[in-house]
Amino acid sequence: MQIDFTHKQAAHCENGVVSNLMRHNGFEVSEPMVFGIGSGLLFSYLPFLKVNYAPVFTYRAMPGLIFNRFAKRTGIKVKREKFKNPVDAKARLDANLEKDNPVGLQVGVYSLPYFPEEYRFHFNAHNMVVYGREGDTYLISDPVMESVTTLTAKELEKVRFAKGAFAPKGHMYYPISFPETLQLDKAIEMGIKQTSRDMLAPVPIVGVKAMRWVASNIRKWPKKIGPKKANHYLGQIVRMQEEIGTGGGGFRYIYAAFLQESGRVLNNARLSELSQEMTEIGDLWRDFALDASRIYKNRSAQSDGYNKIAHQLETIADREAIFFKTLKKSV
Amino acid sequence: MKKKEVPQDHSNLASANIKDMVYAVDENGEYTTELSTGWEPKTIALDNAIKEIEARVEDARQRVLKKETSPIEYYMELHKMDLPILASYIGLWKWRVKRHFKPSVFKRLSTKTLQKYAEVFEVTVEQLKHFES
Numbered sequence: 001m002q003i004d005f006t007h008k009q010a011a012h013c014e015n016g017v018v019s020n021l022m023r024h025n026g027f028e029v030s031e032p033m034v035f036g037i038g039s040g041l042l043f044s045y046l047p048f049l050k051v052n053y054a055p056v057f058t059y060r061a062m063p064g065l066i067f068n069r070f071a072k073r074t075g076i077k078v079k080r081e082k083f084k085n086p087v088d089a090k091a092r093l094d095a096n097l098e099k100d101n102p103v104g105l106q107v108g109v110y111s112l113p114y115f116p117e118e119y120r121f122h123f124n125a126h127n128m129v130v131y132g133r134e135g136d137t138y139l140i141s142d143p144v145m146e147s148v149t150t151l152t153a154k155e156l157e158k159v160r161f162a163k164g165a166f167a168p169k170g171h172m173y174y175p176i177s178f179p180e181t182l183q184l185d186k187a188i189e190m191g192i193k194q195t196s197r198d199m200l201a202p203v204p205i206v207g208v209k210a211m212r213w214v215a216s217n218i219r220k221w222p223k224k225i226g227p228k229k230a231n232h233y234l235g236q237i238v239r240m241q242e243e244i245g246t247g248g249g250g251f252r253y254i255y256a257a258f259l260q261e262s263g264r265v266l267n268n269a270r271l272s273e274l275s276q277e278m279t280e281i282g283d284l285w286r287d288f289a290l291d292a293s294r295i296y297k298n299r300s301a302q303s304d305g306y307n308k309i310a311h312q313l314e315t316i317a318d319r320e321a322i323f324f325k326t327l328k329k330s331v
Numbered sequence: 332m333k334k335k336e337v338p339q340d341h342s343n344l345a346s347a348n349i350k351d352m353v354y355a356v357d358e359n360g361e362y363t364t365e366l367s368t369g370w371e372p373k374t375i376a377l378d379n380a381i382k383e384i385e386a387r388v389e390d391a392r393q394r395v396l397k398k399e400t401s402p403i404e405y406y407m408e409l410h411k412m413d414l415p416i417l418a419s420y421i422g423l424w425k426w427r428v429k430r431h432f433k434p435s436v437f438k439r440l441s442t443k444t445l446q447k448y449a450e451v452f453e454v455t456v457e458q459l460k461h462f463e464s
Contacts, residue, residue, distance in 0.1 A: 257362035293372030
């Protein structure tokens with residue numbers, strides 16, 4: 001049994017799943033639109049939470065939030081189910097496929113056989129669509145892949161019930177009701193307002209303030225934790241920025257694409273200008289990653305290097321602070 | 332980033348036929364997408380992370396041979412896990428799993444418990460018990 005489903009590759013898995021599921025239901029919404037309306041852009045620093053023996057840095061919103069916000073703002077209802085028991089999880093999946101309903105799944109990356117070994121970490125917030133089943137084989141549309149792929153029932157069970165932080169617990173989701181027409185204008189405004197608010201939030205762990213905190217920590221790292229660990233932490237910053245499926249500079253460019261498209265939808269030239277500004281900020285993030293990589297490539301422990309990239313990060317924080325203040329007033 | 336500047340560096344993605352999709356602007360300043368084979372700074376970061384894990388695995392292996400820890404710690408590192416992740420796979424408290432790292436405690440583990448570990452690590456109970464370097 002195979003549902004007629006169009007697979008389209010995306011830069012990021014969650015946006016991609018939402019965009020592909022929307023298209024299947026007759027609504028053409030681009031990946032950047034999903035990302036922007038869902039307020040996907042963020043920066044957050046969680047030094048007390050360790051992944052791969054380094055603190056957590058994230059450039060986007062928590063898994064699942066993008067779709068939830070997107071749905072709420074456009075008037076779509078999403079059904080989400082989690083399971084204790086893999087047998088029930090499989091039965092519910094099969095029942096949906098039987099009804100020609102492709103579903104989104106949250107899965108762990110570690111046991112995904114089609115990912116290169118080096119990319120398989122215990123990261124549990126990956127997303128994919130299942131659009132059919134042939135006997136024991138499930139037909140998979142993974143948004144970070146160029147084309148569709150398959151998983152056996154056993155492989156699928158394993159990734160759906162991966163353990164650790166953000167364990168998916170068989171998490172399955174799909175839209176169940178839609179508005180007659182998709183009203184993007186209001187939704188775009190709400191998305192932009194929230195992103196601006198989050199990025200300027202007066203708390204140290206999110207937004208511009210979090211970037212400044214990371215910058216000040218980078219300066220201290222070589223002395224405080226030693227060059228080896230400091231380099232490992234820097235590597236983590238770059239890897240999270242350049243996570244699989246987000247590509248260079250990742251989320252900032254997706255956001256710039258969103259602003260460009262929104263400028264057209266809202267007939268707001270200001271947003272197109274801000275799109276260009278965001279592209280430049282994305283380029284700064286890339287330069288930051290490049291210079292950070294030079295430090296850990298050469299294993300140099302000169303605090304010069306650390307000071308330099310800390311300064312770069314502060315420059316980005318300043319630019320983003322002005323950016324979001326302006327953006328907030330532009331819609 | 333301009334579309335023609337999208338990096339096409341060598342990376343491990345090629346081995347699995349994966350390409351990253353990237354948003355970039357074309358000559359007219361319009362956003363579009365481009366596929367990327369990889370970007371060096373990212374590849375280096377990933378390589379370093381892998382080397383770090385390999386060093387941890389090797390260190391654990393040596394300590395198992397010196398009877399300073401049990402094979403459970405070795406397999407945990409081999410599977411890129413840490414204590415919280417392993418504990419959640421086994422369904423035990425972290426301190427209990429940590430206790431199983433002690434060779435003396437490991438020796439007395441029931442077959443049922445060993446079976447749980449063996450399943451997670453995808454080895455047989457025999458392989459788990461009789462650690463071979």
